[in-house]
Amino acid sequence: MNFLLSEEHQMMQNMVREFALNECEPTAAQRDEDESFDIGIWRKMAELGLCGIPWPEEYGGAGADYLGYVIAVEELSRVDASIGVTLSAHTSLAGWPVYKFGTEVQKQTYLRAMAEGRSMGAYCLTEPGSGSDAVGMKTTADLDGDEWVLNGSKVFITNGGYADIYIVFAQTNSELKHKGIAAFIVEKSFPGFSVGKKEKKLGIRSSATTEVIFTDCRVPKENLLGQVGEGFKIAMATLDGGRNGIAAQALGIAQGALDHAVRYAKERVQFGKPISKLQAIQFKIADMATKIEAARLLTYQAAWREDKGIPYGLQSAMSKLFASDTAMDVTVEAVQVFGGYGYSREYPVERYMRDAKITQIYEGTNEIQRLVISGYLLKD
Ligand code: CAA
Numbered sequence: 001m002n003f004l005l006s007e008e009h010q011m012m013q014n015m016v017r018e019f020a021l022n023e024c025e026p027t028a029a030q031r032d033e034d035e036s037f038d039i040g041i042w043r044k045m046a047e048l049g050l051c052g053i054p055w056p057e058e059y060g061g062a063g064a065d066y067l068g069y070v071i072a073v074e075e076l077s078r079v080d081a082s083i084g085v086t087l088s089a090h091t092s093l094a095g096w097p098v099y100k101f102g103t104e105v106q107k108q109t110y111l112r113a114m115a116e117g118r119s120m121g122a123y124c125l126t127e128p129g130s131g132s133d134a135v136g137m138k139t140t141a142d143l144d145g146d147e148w149v150l151n152g153s154k155v156f157i158t159n160g161g162y163a164d165i166y167i168v169f170a171q172t173n174s175e176l177k178h179k180g181i182a183a184f185i186v187e188k189s190f191p192g193f194s195v196g197k198k199e200k201k202l203g204i205r206s207s208a209t210t211e212v213i214f215t216d217c218r219v220p221k222e223n224l225l226g227q228v229g230e231g232f233k234i235a236m237a238t239l240d241g242g243r244n245g246i247a248a249q250a251l252g253i254a255q256g257a258l259d260h261a262v263r264y265a266k267e268r269v270q271f272g273k274p275i276s277k278l279q280a281i282q283f284k285i286a287d288m289a290t291k292i293e294a295a296r297l298l299t300y301q302a303a304w305r306e307d308k309g310i311p312y313g314l315q316s317a318m319s320k321l322f323a324s325d326t327a328m329d330v331t332v333e334a335v336q337v338f339g340g341y342g343y344s345r346e347y348p349v350e351r352y353m354r355d356a357k358i359t360q361i362y363e364g365t366n367e368i369q370r371l372v373i374s375g376y377l378l379k380d
Contacts, residue, residue, distance in 0.1 A: 003297075005071075012053075012068045016075035019048060020083070028080040031206035032351050037162060038206070041083060046117020050087060055099055059107050060115035066241070066303040070248035074299075077252025078259070081355035082207035084252055088245035089158040090114065093363075094121020094167050097183065097238045101226040110165050110185055122163035123242075124154035124186075124212055125235050132368050134169075135178045135232060139214060141170035146221050148184060150214040153196065156362070160210030161195040164188050167238075168214070169231050181231035185223045192217030203354035240313040241306060242363050247299040247319035250327035250359035254295065257327075257334035257352040258288045264338055264347075275337070284337060288330045295323035314376040321369040324359035331356040 005013065023044055031038055045051060053069040055061025062068075069091060077084030098111045113119035130136035139152025150170050157166075166186045173180035186193060196211030226234050262285060265276035275281045302315035331353035335342035342349045360366045 008064065009068055009071055012064065013071050013075060015048070016050070016072045017078075019044070019050075020076050020079035024076065024080040024083050028082075028206070029345075029348060029351065031080075031082070033205075033345075035200065035205045037082075037086075037208040039162060042086065042117070042120065042162070045083075045087065051090065051117035052095065052111075052115025053091065055095060055111060055115045059099070060112035062115075066244075066306045067300060070244060070299055070303045073245055073248035074252040074255070074296075077249040078256040079252075080206070081249055081253050081352075081359075082204045084249040085158055085204055085207050085246075085358075086120075088242070088249055089123060090121045090163075092242040092245040093123030093158075093238055094163070094165060096241055097123075097167050097225060097234050098185065100237070101183070101230075101234055102185075103222075105222070106185060106225065114165060119164035120159050120162050121165045121167070122157050122159040122212075123238065124157055124166050124168040126154060126156050128153065128155050132365060134235060135181070137169060137171055137181065139168070139170040140174075141172050141182055141184065141219075143172075143221075144218075148182075148219040148221065148224065150184065150186070150192070150217040150219060153211055153213045155211045156199065157210055157212050158207060158362075160208055160212055161198070162208050166193075166212060167225065169235050170214075172228050176229065178232035179229045181235070182228045183225040183231040183234045184219050185225055186214075186217065186219055190217055190219060201358075203351070203356070203358055205354075237313075239363055240316050243320035243369070244299060244302040244306070244312070244316040246359055246363045247295070247302070247316070247323035250320070250323035250356065251292065251295050251299050253352050253356050253359065254288070254292045254323070254327040254330040257331045257349055257356075258285070258292060260347070260349050260352070261285065261288065261334040261337040264341075268339075281337060284333050288333055291326040291330060295319070295326040298322055314373060317364075317369045317372040317376075320359075320363065321366050321373070324356070324366060327356035327359050328353075 049062045052061035057063040114121045141148045168184045168186045192215045194213045199209040268275045298319040302319045305312035334349045
């Protein structure tokens with residue numbers, strides 16, 4: 001067993017760390033304040049080859065691996081979790097299902113465009129009335145000649161509006177429940193596709209989150225992803241890996257908050273000495289760092305399993321659960337280390353605390369992760 005990062009993974013870490021510090025950090029607070037998504041940062045990520053890290057070069061990817069990808073999401077999120085989730089949703093939720101279930105033509109068309117960063121991807125599962133109960137979706141897909149006709153709406157879509165390619169799940173026969181669901185690759189330009197309201201959020205405010213609406217949206221037959229009836233399995237299998245991307249985001253948020261807390265504790269003088277000399281602060285720092293290290297081991301392990309072709313759904317649910325709870329705990333403590341200044345928007349830790357909360361909710365709430373984990377352990 002070797003817990004050291006390879007030279008390639010260290011290079012990825014250093015490259016993305018430098019990118020995040022130079023290109024994302026200077027504007028992170030302002031973009032959060034303005035709730036504005038910066039497409040310029042996305043274009044720079046594409047130039048750097050970050051948009052298709054785990055995909056083979058034959059599909060326009062970097063030919064690296066999932067561990068390299070989670071390291072990149074972690075490093076981006078250490079500075080700005082909004083940028084982290086943009087890459088995570090694009091790669092794990094939109095690229096992955098095309099890579100695993102797409103035809104060769106779909107991969108050459110859509111995966112390549114996403115991997116090269118010419119197109120951004122999004123994943124459309126959640127609806128106003130179906131969040132955790134994903135099978136309860138109401139969006140329909142009916143075959144009409146050579147086209148599927150989609151009707152319905154999806155909410156909380158990360159990258160909504162900026163994405164060019166949407167992986168959409170819809171019901172072809174509601175009597176069949178999950179066995180009637182199909183997955184589609186929908187282009188933003190397809191007739192009947194529109195972007196609805198933009199969400200006003202507590203955190204990750206500079207990531208784009210919108211509703212997307214399908215009104216007799218016509219999708220060519222060849223854009224069916226997998227088979228009719230396979231859609232729910234595609235959705236769930238996609239989330240198996242996606243959840244580890246969120247674990248990486250949570251890990252980055254926690255690490256970033258700890259970095260700020262350590263720096264501040266050494267500078268802030270109270271009672272005639274830096275507060276880092278006080279045991280109350282030392283204990284907090286120790287607990288924060290220990291939880292982060294455990295979250296990192298779970299997250300890297302799940303990615304490593306995926307790279308080795310070993311089942312990873314259980315480990316991904318665990319990494320998402322633990323890393324997101326860690327992000328919440330650590331960011332709350334980071335604010336406490338900063339005291340009153342931590343509560344002020346002049347310092348970044350309150351943003352980290354607001355950003356952390358969503359990692360306990362999206363890509364399956366942590367209650368759903370517990371169902372998934374116990375399901376693996378208790379199945380007959
Ligand atoms: N891989 C492949 N197939 C799977 C699977 C997996 N990981 N998990 C379940 N399935 C299959 C099952 O085998 C079963 O198939 P069969 O009937 O053929 O055996 C079928 O799917 C139905 O499984 P369940 O009976 O377990 O389904 P369920 O209705 O009880 O739901 C659930 C299970 C875990 C609660 C699921 O609905 C779920 O994960 N809900 C949460 C949804 C979610 O995570 N949403 C996140 C939205 S995306 C997002 O947040 C993106 C973003 O913005 C960043």
